[in-house]
Amino acid sequence: MYSFDWPWMFALLPLPIIVYAFSKPADNHQKQVLRVPFYAQVNQLTQMETTHHKPDYSPMIVVAFLAWVFLIIASAQPKWSGEAIEIPVSGRDLMLAVDISGSMETADMFFAQDAVNRLTAVKSVLLPFIRQREGDRMGLILFADHAYLQTPLTFDRKTIEKILYESFIGMAGSKATAIGDAIGLAVKRLKELPADESDSRVLILLTDGSNNAGIDPVTAAKLAKQIGIKIYTIGFGADEMIVRSFFGRQRVNPSRDLDEKTLTQIAESTGGQYFRARDTEELKQIYQALDELEPVESDSLTFRPTQALFYFPLGIALLLSLVIALVKLPWVENLFIQAISKQATSNQEKRRKP
Numbered sequence: 013m014y015s016f017d018w019p020w021m022f023a024l025l026p027l028p029i030i031v032y033a034f035s036k037p038a039d040n041h042q043k044q045v046l047r048v049p050f051y052a053q054v055n056q057l058t059q060m061e062t063t064h065h066k067p068d069y070s071p072m073i074v075v076a077f078l079a080w081v082f083l084i085i086a087s088a089q090p091k092w093s094g095e096a097i098e099i100p101v102s103g104r105d106l107m108l109a110v111d112i113s114g115s116m117e118t119a120d121m122f123f124a125q126d127a128v129n130r131l132t133a134v135k136s137v138l139l140p141f142i143r144q145r146e147g148d149r150m151g152l153i154l155f156a157d158h159a160y161l162q163t164p165l166t167f168d169r170k171t172i173e174k175i176l177y178e179s180f181i182g183m184a185g186s187k188a189t190a191i192g193d194a195i196g197l198a199v200k201r202l203k204e205l206p207a208d209e210s211d212s213r214v215l216i217l218l219t220d221g222s223n224n225a226g227i228d229p230v231t232a233a234k235l236a237k238q239i240g241i242k243i244y245t246i247g248f249g250a251d252e253m254i255v256r257s258f259f260g261r262q263r264v265n266p267s268r269d270l271d272e273k274t275l276t277q278i279a280e281s282t283g284g285q286y287f288r289a290r291d292t293e294e295l296k297q298i299y300q301a302l303d304e305l306e307p308v309e310s311d312s313l314t315f316r317p318t319q320a321l322f323y324f325p326l327g328i329a330l331l332l333s334l335v336i337a338l339v340k341l342p343w344v345e346n347l348f349i350q351a352i353s354k355q356a357t358s359n360q361e362k363r364r365k366p
Contacts, residue, residue, distance in 0.1 A: 017089035025084055038110045059317055079332035086326035094317040103166050104148045104212045107202060109194040111155040111219035112179055114186035123291055130220055130248060131181055141299045142169050151201060152176060157185025157225055159193035191219055193226035199236050213241045217301060218342040221250040222271030233278040243282040245275040246298055248289045
């Protein structure tokens with residue numbers, strides 16, 4: 013279906029005709045500044061040349077009016093609207109909080125048989141999880157020294173995927189892990205939702221360390237519980253890693269700083285659950301379990317795809333204006349005059365022939 017956003021713009025179509033009808037013609041009479049003795053002869057020759065060779069610009073008037081018509085059509089904002097598409101809505105509002113502190117650079121994970129750091133492994137699992145969230149509104153928080161909201165709750169999963177994919181360690185700091193700030197920011201954003209949707213508000217928080225900056229995460233979890241936000245926490249990182257040192261190969265625990273006790277307390281106090289992921293496969297299983305969260309029934313949304321079409325009439329108006337401008341150029345006008353003169357001479361010769 014085709015329609016116009018500003019159909020009242022068509023009321024301006026007769027404006028050039030109105031201006032032409034009520035405006036006075038320009039006064040071309042010019043006072044003589046310089047007197048020459050042969051002015052009468054020059055004026056006579058000029059009038060003769062004008063009479064015989066002046067081109068007829070009436071077609072240009074039509075072209076100019078057509079350019080005006082297409083300009084008005086473009087100003088009316090034409091658009092095409094497709095058939096209505098029904099979008100399933102689960103009623104869930106999922107806020108994702110992802111740790112991007114310096115410890116996420118630890119290369120204790122494997123993806124496609126290659127050793128990768130923790131943030132790369134999280135992206136490889138979390139991006140497909142986001143793609144499957146059809147019907148859920150999602151938001152993204154990245155935190156390290158501080159917590160930052162990257163996207164508010166939205167159905168636009170592609171934007172969330174892009175922002176998460178382009179995230180890197182250090183963009184929110186790298187020396188600390190502000191788990192409490194991430195929870196507090198999620199509470200602030202989810203609190204803005206209507207009270208009757210409280211059962212659908214969920215925060216999924218992933219970290220590989222312990223809170224050492226910002227507010228106390230347990231206190232922030234209490235605030236989340238008061239407004240009905242359910243928090244699921246994920247502790248990420250391998251339990252064992254082989255490193256090379258001066259004394260040879262050694263086994264170390266790269267997750268020794270992970271505060272599982274606090275993460276468990278945060279989750280259980282809000283009715284959620286704590287998960288431990290030691291590799292990408294366990295992380296996948298955790299997100300599959302989170303996928304089974306019971307949705308809250310909600311009305312579906314209707315989306316009608318639209319496409320703006322104003323650039324087509326605008327381009328035509330521009331081309332017609334370009335034609336008018338070219339005709340007004342002196343060398344083009346001379347060609348125009350020569351063509352008319354040749355045509356007139358040809359017609360006269362045809363009339364002279366018996």
